[in-house]
Amino acid sequence: xxxxxxxxxxxxxxxxxxxxxxxxxxxxxxxxxxxxxxxxxxxxxxxxxxxxxxxxxxxxxxxxxxxxxxxxxxxxxxxxxxxxxxxxxxxxxxxxxxxxxxxxxxxxxxxxxxxxxxxxxxxxxxxxxxxxxxxxxxxxxxxxxxxxxxxxxxxxxxxxxxxxxxxxxxxxxxxxxxxxxxxxxxxxxxxxxxxxxxxxxxxxxxxxxxxxxxxxxx
Numbered sequence: 001x002x003x004x005x006x007x008x009x010x011x012x013x014x015x016x017x018x019x020x021x022x023x024x025x026x027x028x029x030x031x032x033x034x035x036x037x038x039x040x041x042x043x044x045x046x047x048x049x050x051x052x053x054x055x056x057x058x059x060x061x062x063x064x065x066x067x068x069x070x071x072x073x074x075x076x077x078x079x080x081x082x083x084x085x086x087x088x089x090x091x092x093x094x095x096x097x098x099x100x101x102x103x104x105x106x107x108x109x110x111x112x113x114x115x116x117x118x119x120x121x122x123x124x125x126x127x128x129x130x131x132x133x134x135x136x137x138x139x140x141x142x143x144x145x146x147x148x149x150x151x152x153x154x155x156x157x158x159x160x161x162x163x164x165x166x167x168x169x170x171x172x173x174x175x176x177x178x179x180x181x182x183x184x185x186x187x188x189x190x191x192x193x194x195x196x197x198x199x200x201x202x203x204x205x206x207x208x209x210x211x212x213x214x215x216x217x218x
Contacts, residue, residue: 021166125173
């Protein structure tokens with residue numbers, strides 16, 4: 001394992017993983033959200049760092065735009081507005097703009113009737129199929145000279161079993177573990193609920209609905 005990776009605090013991360021399935025021609029739905037064991041050498045392999053020059057690296061491909069609703073709501077925040085819905089992950093317009101201004105979040109493209117911004121805590125989002133995950137585990141075992149953590153091996157076995165009936169992929173992103181000094185400089189992320197903004201969105205939505213119904217009658 002390269003020495004640079006051993007001392008690089010960037011990879012002291014929690015890996016958030018979501019196994020999604022779909023039938024051919026269907027939409028993706030969340031099958032499982034496994035809790036993976038912490039290992040500072042696996043995150044860089046998952047997102048394409050720390051591989052030998054003669055190997056094909058995976059890349060941080062981002063969260064797919066057709067991800068399941070559950071994954072979209074975990075990876076992003078809905079920006080408050082009349083069409084944000086009743087989800088608990090709603091952030092005010094002002095705070096979303098502040099996150100973007102500080103370079104800690106970005107608008108996430110969506111075809112939904114409301115805007116989304118990425119969660120400032122997450123980074124290096126990507127997705128893998130079974131072949132990709134198998135390659136990551138193989139590289140880990142070759143470089144470390146020991147078996148990969150059981151949680152990752154069990155996840156690969158589950159995905160392979162699901163492939164008998166479904167198309168399967170794993171969506172992942174990283175949450176960096178900060179030191180106390182670094183944490184003080186981080187963007188403060190609110191609890192995933194904004195009662196005032198949510199109630200404002202509901203009120204605006206109620207006001208707009210009668211107008212739409214009146215327009216239909218005309």
